[in-house]
Amino acid sequence: MDFVQNFPCFSVILCLFAGILSSGLKDKAAMRVNTCLLGIVTLLSGATLLYTLQTGQSFVYVMGKFPAPWGNEIRAGVLEALTALFFCVIMLLSLLGGRHKLLEEVESGKTYLYYVLTDLLLSSLLALVYTNDMFTAYVFVEINTISACGLIMIRQNGRTIEAAVRYMIMSLLGSGLLLLGLCMLYDLTGHLLMSNMKESVARLAATGQYEIPLIVAIVLISVGICIKSALFPFHAWLPDAYGYSTVSSAAILSSLVSKGYIFLLIKIIYRVIGFDIYGDTRIIDVLFAFGLMGMIFGSLSAIKENDVRRMIAYSSVAQIGYIYMGFGMGTEAGMTASVFHILSHAATKSLLFIAAIGLTDVSGGSRKFIELTGAGYRNKWAGAAFTVGSLSMVGMPLFSGFISKLLFAQAAVQNHVKMLPALIVLGVSTILNAIYFMKTVIRIYTPVGYSAYPSITFVKMRVYAVTLVAFILLNVILGISSQPVVDMIRQGLAMFS
Amino acid sequence: MYLILLSIFVPMAAGLCLLILPEKNIVRARLLSAVSMAYLLTAVLVTAALTRCYDVSYTLFHLTASLPVCFHIDETGVLFAVLTLIVFLCAGFFSFAYMKHEKKEKRYYGFYLIVFGVLNALCFAGNLITFYLFFEILTLTSMPLVLHNGSREAIMAGLKYLFYSLCGAYMALFGIYFIWKNSSTLAFTAGGVLHMTTGGNISGPNSLPGAAAGGNTAILLIAACACLLGFGVKAGMFPMHAWLPAAHPVAPAPASAALSAVIVKAGVLAVVRVVYYIFGPDFLRGSWVQTAWLTLTLLTVFMGSMLAYREPVLKKRLAYSTVSQLSYILFGLAVMNVTAVTGGLLHVLAHGFIKAVLFLVAGAIICTTGRTRVEELRGIGKEMPLTMWCYTIASLGLIGIPPTGGFISKWYLATGSLQSNTPAFAGIGPVFRWLGPVVLLVSALLTAGYLLPLTIHGFLPGADYDYAHLQKREPSPWMTVPIVILTVLSVLLGLFPNLLTDRIMGFVSTLM
């Protein structure tokens, strides 16, 4: 067995260790530990990705001396490694970009706890990505939920704590349903390991035994994860949570946490239930419908919004709608498009949040559009970054958003029944995006003769600017040479089934 | 072959450099010299590209596996590139004098150069995706020209321009998806790609021509309609024309000259590309799409002229006239026979030169006298005769009085629509066959009605005009020379049309 195969396990364990140790460190030290950790884990994931690409097949890693189905095991393929790598990079950039706000907004002496939370969050994300065992998935989903709640309320004012409560309530409903569905599935299959579960589910579906409980279990699991990842009707908690928490948290939550759940759902669809059986239960049509509704209503609420960050938050409701619409297509192409959109949206949305904070900083900390006038001149880097992000969201060519819309359309035209609604809603929501993002961009570039607020120089925000540039590069790379990424995704999905 | 890339990216790079340069401590003279250097360099490069690598195609990179970004120079590209080059040079040198009074010159020249590069890219684009890509970039980069003097109206106009263009572009994209599904390639090929496609089985984008015409003709027609409407937005076609009269007046005069002479022509180019290089006239001829298209264009021609007729502000009036004139071109393209299309393409050139002249003259007037409304301009001809003579000649051309370029193009348009024998005309045939020329004539009269009063009042202010305060104030040569050059060109176009018409006829007949 090659040594590289240890890397997934190492990266999860390292994150846990770093989190545990950071809880005994001072703020600065915890920050350094966290940064190093993210660097190392990025390298490990990259190595895993290369390895899987070379061998061209996924590998299974037994956690302990007992083989599955008796012991735990984790599994790494191209898609897992790619996602893990991407998550690490995004998290690193988001933390760097929000660092200066963190020091302001979190009361001193508790910053180290923030890094503890992020370490454990990363570990849970990686575990969700790599796990091959449903119950491990459940445990780490809980870690994910709690640490996300911590990220929301670590900047302590009434809004955030209320948002945290709402978030907890919704996601506890979600995990309750998830757990119940999990137990039912266990009761029907007698396994907790994904691959064995899949065999048994296939057998049950073939024999038609326990048909109703099987469907109900699938529905429970799907609904639970939809609730946790804020699909349209369950998005009530989202705007406050993203809009008022500290900026790194907002970036991480919107681009990683919800995406982690969605990735878990993908994994369940492929590795536990089986794509065809999942397609046969009409639930994908429900997902499709809710996705479409989310695309429209999210954008509408974003247009109504008078506060930049809440606007961005609503737009991510719409984007999650895109992803579920991709699921709803029920085709490989749709799934590929969704996975690519997970990546591109992660890159874009965190960029938008980080840029927005730069803009509001030079506008006296107010997030209302009135104050933002001309902010693009006062903080050039943030302005440019925000413009790039908006263009990518609107689906301008050369940026990642365009490619994902292209893939969605490609998937849509292959599905005769859902082609028209999908394409029409795609067009409409694109135009709605254009309305509110372009409104904002024009806004921040509206010249004001005299501004109350000083413009910020490069020297003051070196890290920040570098982060923004990195984000922009990521976006453009995804937008211009998307082909290798898409190929990897296809390969990875093929490995799943 | 790198000449293509250079002619596209050199002006862009120059513009970016200008934008990045720090605002302060720039000597204006040095700035201007740098800009003019950029102009000339681009001019040389473009001409070199047009002569040296004609009919060469070059793939830059692949957006996705099936979507290369590639460039290819063909006749249509040459036509539009020449127009772009001439108008941009003239307007550019004109703006040296005009922009003296405006703030933020650097930003203006920067974006002006970038737009120049983007337009070259549009002319040289080798497939639909490349075209769409630069079409979007054109919208973004030309918007700063519109909202240059960040006044409230300017920002509103820019926002409106952006919104309309984006909506149009996405409508077009919606259509492109379907084309992409149904055709093996998106590369521009004379006569359309559909006949080589294999229509719509889900698995792969390829099957047999019969299938293309078979199962999803209806959906392809919808796609064509979407593309036409979407790109028609840029060309100010009726349902979505409202941005044009808003955007032109607020922009600086040379910018609006470039806008209505060239940038809106990008919409026309898009329509040409989609209809004659992607769908192919045979597919659309006689379909409901063609009928709707003809109706819209005629409607726009008439309505534009009417609006211009009752518009007091000079630049707005010119903008409305642009709306109507562009629809002349679109009408020619919609008729889909050789003569009419030739007329349309000729009118692209003629209208380009003429409208540039008119806007530059308006700019010169504003810049010297500061008057914008038509009724304020009595006796303007006495004050700046040379400019007003150019205006007069140009407006005669736009009306379509020989021997100017406008006459030739309109002649071809009218004869084309008369000799048109397409099934569509067979259907509601007689109507369109005589309706077309009639509308053209009526709107020509209207054109005379809204352009000539300025000349008349300008040269014959009437008895009560006090010649005492009259002083000659010709604008600086920076302004007059470009105007004269463009006027002369528009006249030459009318005097020796054959050079062009034969060539255009030649390649148009290959499209059919």
Next chain:
Amino acid sequence: MSRMKNNYENSRFMRFKRWVDGETDLLLNTMEIVPAKEPAAGEREEASKDSFGEKDGKNPPVFSEGRGLLYFRRFYQAVSVLLCCGIILVLLWTVAYLPSFGNAGNPDNNEVSARYIEQGLQETGAVNIVTGMILDYRAFDTFGESCVLFIASCCVMILLMVDDAILKKQEAMSDRRFEPKNDAILQGTALVLTPIIFIFGIYIILNGHLSPGGGFSGGAIMGAGLILYTSAFGFHKTQRFFDEHIYKIAKITALCMYGLIGTYFYVTGANGIENHIPLGIPGHILSSGIILPINFCVGLEVACTMYAFYALFRRGGL
């Protein structure tokens, strides 16, 4: 009716439509251009306010006045009651089709549980098969689980931790605010009970692999002992042997030990290196390989966390 009309007249859609028709501009109200000169603070305040108010006026927030709130509540309650009834019915309907209760032939009694039962003793050395399963076969899950506890304590710390300066001030302000008045009965009982509870907790931890119990339950019991002692004698006396510093050290060492053992176990197991932790003789206290130390670490961590919860909730500091 007329109200509706007015609303329609200046509804967002109409404003948007008018803007498209070019009559008014979208920027009106929603995007006031700040005047070129610096406006007075009050002015700016007002501008932001009225734009805000305008937004509220358009779509009144549900909580703005009592009636709306009432209706919303009613509606919400009705809907959620229906939802719950629906869920209950569906679930009951499902239960009706589940494998029957207590039947040995159910799908979940398969080779997995068979191996746990039949070879668990030999492979893990734990008499208590459940403990053997969660701490040896599925050790990774359990590590994650103790991390859940850990991260929860971190979050509670973020929320309720008050830094010492303020704490000191509070206590100075109201002397012995958190201290019980010396209650003879309570203190006496605590004096007697606390050692017993501790010993019992340790017993349960040490016998985790032999009898029901283990790290979590034992730890909880020890935590209860600590809590009893504190509530009887007050924080000052507790801090003599258990303050924040020791708490951190204990917690971190426990978790790190657990992590190290676990990692050793996973890596050796996965790479096929045989690990040198002896299984011992089943049934003895010192047996069953990694289970005993892990139980000990878990117990320590749980005890700390339980006490930390109590102290943070009651006093905002350890």
Next chain:
Amino acid sequence: MGPNLFINYGEAVAMLLFGIGFGNLLLQSNLIKKIIGLNIMDTAVYLFLAEKGYIAGRVAPIVADGVQDMEAYINPIPSGLVLTGIVVSVSVSALMLALTIRLYRRYHTLDLDEISRQLKKEGL
């Protein structure tokens, strides 16, 4: 209706409890009651698991006098899952309670709607 509803009465009760807890978590605007609902919901799931693990006539899976027969003991896995789940729900409840305390200290009410109203008032 399926055959096993009254054979699986234990599971049925668990499901009833689950629904009740779910309802409380959704319905109550009082935070403490919400938390109680949450705990009921979790407990219901544990009850369900315990029922699933039971096999008629067998004893708890602790090896007694060396008998290591499949036929002797019930299924150990659900018990293990319940153990894990209990710890999770303990920590979640602690976290929720802490949040509630903070909100109460700030707004002097446990009613979530009331809190939202006050938030709207203070604008922010």
